[in-house]
Amino acid sequence: MAQASSSKKVQRAARAAAAPKGGRERRELGFPMILVAVVVLGVSLVVFARSSRPPPEAPRVGNDHWHSAYAIYDCDRFLPAFTSAADPDGIHSHQDGVIHIHPWNSSASGDDARLDVFFESMGARITDDEISGPGIGVLEAGSDCNGEPTVIRAVRFARIDPSADMAGADDPITGLADVYEVAEEYTDDFSDVRLLGDLEAFTFARVPAGAEVPKPPETRLQTAFAASGGNLISRGPETDLDPTDAPPTE
Secondary structure: OHHHHHHHHHHHHHHHHHOOOHHHHHHHHHHHHHHHHHHHHHHHHHHHHHHOOOOOOOOOOOOOOEEEEEEEEEOOEEEOOOOOOOOOOOEEOOOOOEEEEOOOOHHHOHHHOEHHHHHHHHOOEEOOOEEEEOOOEEEEOOOEEOOEEEEEEEEEEEEOOOOOOOOOOOOOOOOHHHHEEEEEEEOOOHHHOEOOOOOOEEEEEEEEOOOOOOOOOHHHHHHHHHHHOOOOOOOOOOOOOOHHHOOOOO
16 A cells, blocks of 8 residues: 555645646746836826926027126226126126027926026126126125225116006106116025026126115116017027027137
């Protein structure tokens, strides 16, 4: 009996070894296939999410061309405009006291259209300690101005509606400067200030604390308005850039 029982055990073991392995192999292959499906689904969702995003905020590459007058004011006088004409990103100047804003790339568009892009192209530096750049030298905070210590300030000016009822106004509108008013004042983080639209104006100043920071000169505002005629505005992905606005060649 013992011999017969041993023989049966050997036969069962042989049958088990010869049995098909498809079920176990299917189980082993199933997990990697699930992982692949999850990855493919994730990538598809990312692509869909990106394609469904709203267009970036203005200024958009190839769709917006803005101009903002700017000035550097020291103590009680305006200084010359920055002399650099470099334009690596499409936010620059033509040595005319105007910031020309038409981004060439995403690093200077939308939320990234900031004064730091302009300062960098001008080779300028504006912090709470100094204003410096080609054509103006270095203006240090704390230095004397008519016997008073100075601070660094920046002011954004926005246009008012010149057609609004001006009855009772103390001063009649006689020039472009009269249609601008203070929108925001800054004491630090000047580079993070966003460029928000066409025909803003900025003054960067070294003045005594509490002193009024003036608007850019009338001639600068006139230059910005003249340059702004016929500008592109954000209407969609189409663009019809003037050949003179093509990105600079290497």
